[in-house]
Amino acid sequence: MHTHLTFSTPRRAVWLLLVMLACQALMPAGSAAQESVATVRLDGRALFRIGPDDALEPRPRARQIERQLAAVLETPQGITRARISPSETENEGLQISVAGRPLLVVSPADAEANGLTLDKLAREWAAIIDRALATAVKRRDSDRGRFVTPVQSSVETAFARLLESAINIIPRVLAALLVLLLFWGLATAVRALMRKLVSRLANDLTVENLVRQVSYYAVWLLGIMVAASAFGLEPSTLATGLGLTSLALGFALKDILSNFVSGLLILTLRPFQLGDQIIIGETEGSVERIELRATQIRTYDGRRVLVPNAETFTSRVTNNTAAPVRRGKVVCMLGYGIDIDAISAVMREAAQQTTGVLATPEASVHLIDLGESQLVFDVQFWCDSRRSDFVATASEVRKSLIAALRAARVTLPDEARQNVVLHTPKA
Template structure:
C-alpha cells in the first residue's frame, strides 16, 4: 500500500516539475499569442480605414481585413505552440492542419460553403452595403455583408439574416444599383372617354409633379381593354431610387393624375358586371343565329326580350289561376256533396 502511494506521489511530483519547467514557456507563448491577437485587430482596422472612403473598395477592404486578421492569428498560434513544445516542427503543424482541415471540411460543409460564397460576394460586388435589395419575399437595406451571412434591415424595422450561399446561387433584385429608376401605374378610364385627351392629361400631371425627371421623359401607353375600363399605363423616372423617396413621389404623382382627370371630366369607373337572364324555355335556345343572350341576333324572327317585371307578373298570373282553379274545384265539390245528401233524404 505504501509503495503504491509512493509511486503515485512520484508521478504527481514529476508532473508538477514538468509543469513548472514549462511554465516560463507557457507564459511566453500566451504573451506572444496575445501580441499577435491584438496585432491582427490592428491590421484589420487599418485595412478597413484605408478603404472606408471608397464605396467601391469598401467590401474588398472587409475581405482583406478579415483574411489578414485570420492569417495573423494563425501565425501567432503556430509560434506559441512552437514555444510551448520545442520539439514540434513546422512541417508537423502543416500536416496536422491539413488533416484537421479535411475533417472540418466534412463536418462544417455548409459553413464553409457560406464562407466561400461570402468571399465571392464581397469580391464581385453584385450589391453593396446600403443597397436596397429584394430576395424572394424579403426586401430591405443591406446592413452587413459578413463572410457567413448577409444582414438586411426591412422597411418596417426588422433584421433578416440570409446565408450567403443562397444569395450567391439565387436571383437578387438590386433596386438601388443605378441612379435612376422607372415607376409605373395602370389607370383605368371609361370607354366613353377620349383616350388622347386622357393621355395628355396624365402626361401633364406627371410633368407638373416635382421630382419626376424630365429625361428620360415620362410616357403613357394603352396596355389593356379591360372589362369596364381602358387601362393606360403611366410611367415616370425618379432619382434617387430609394424606397422612401419612391413611395412619396408615387403618392404625389397619383394624386395629381386623379385630380386632373376628374377636373376635366374623365371618368374613373369601378368594375361593373352585366347579368343576362337566360330563358331556357325559348325554342331558339342554343341557336346562335337567333339567340339574343350573349350573341348578336341574326336575320329572321328573333324572340322578343322579356323583362324581369314581365316574368314576375307572368308567375303571379299562373299562381293566381292555380289558386282560382283550386277554389272553384272545392266549391263544385261542396255543391255536389249537398245535392247528393238531399237526394238521399
C-alpha cells in the same frame, strides 16, 4: 426590433484551431510537444529524470522502467543490490539490473544530458534505485502495507504527474495566449490602418471592407502559427497533424468554408455594394455589412438579418439600386366613355409634373388591357431608385392622377355602383 444573430464564424474557427493545437500538443509519443525528459517514479516519489533512447521516447521509457521496478517488488525477499554491467544491446551503454532483471540501459546520451561520465551516472542511478527499493520494501513489510502502499503510491503518482504536466504545459499555454493577444492588437491596428489607406486611395466601401477583412485574418493566421510555435509545436508537425485531420475537418467545416469562399467571391466580384438595396429570397433591405461568413441586411421594418454568403452567392439576387434611377408604374382603370388620347395626355402630364419624377426619361401612358367594363392604363414614370424615394414618388403620382382626372371631369371607377336593368313582363 428583432435581430437574427449567430456567433462570429471566424472567431469560432480561431478557437477551434486553438483547441486542435492543444489536443495535438497533449498527444503521447509522436507528437511535437513530446517532453524531452520524463521522471521515473517509484511509489509516487521521483527517482531521476531520463531522456529518450533509440527505441523509446522519454515518457514510454520511464514507464517501462517503473514497470520493471514494480515487478522486482513482487518478490521483495529476492531483491539484491543494483548491478552495473556492459549493455548487450548498446555497445557503449551500461545496463543496470536488480535480481537478474534488467531495469534500464544508461546511454552516452544520458550521461551527456546530465553532465556526468557514463560510469558515474550509472553508479548514481544504481544507488538511487537501491535506496528507493529499500524504502519500498519497508513500506510493504506488513499485510496492511502491502495493500495500502500500492493504492497510496498510485494516487501520489497520479497527482505528481498531473503537477509535472501542469508545470510543463502552463508556461507554454501562457506564452501562446500572450502571442495571440499581441497579434490580436496587431490585427486590429492593421485593420484600422488599411481602413484609412483604402479610404484615401479608393473611395469604395466594398473594396475597403475586403482589404480590411483579408488583412485582419491574415495577421490572425500568422499569429496562430506563431502561437503554435510558442506552444511547442513544430510547423512540420502542425502541417502533418492538420493534413491527417483534413478529411474530418472538411466535413465538419464544410458550410463554414463554403460561406468563407463565397464571402471572398462576393467581396471580389461585387454583385452589390454596401448601402445597396437588394432582394435575396424573401429578405429585402439595405446591405449594411459584407463579412466573410454572412451578409448583413437591414430590412425596411428595422430588423437585421444575416444571410449566409453561400446562400447569397448561389441565390437570385435583385439589386434595386444598381442603377441610380428606377422606373415605376401606376395602373389606372377608366370607363369606356372617355376620349382615350386626351385623357392619356392628361395623365401623362400629371405624372410628369409630380414632385420626385425625373424629367428624363419622360413619363408615358399605355393602354394595356380592355376589361369588361373598364379600360386599363399603365402610367409609367422614372424616379430615384432608393425605396424610400420610389415609394413616396409613386404615392404622389397616384394623388396627382386622381386630381387631374377629377379636374378633367372623368368619372372614376366605383366598385359599389351597379347597373340594374328592369325587365317588364309582357301582358
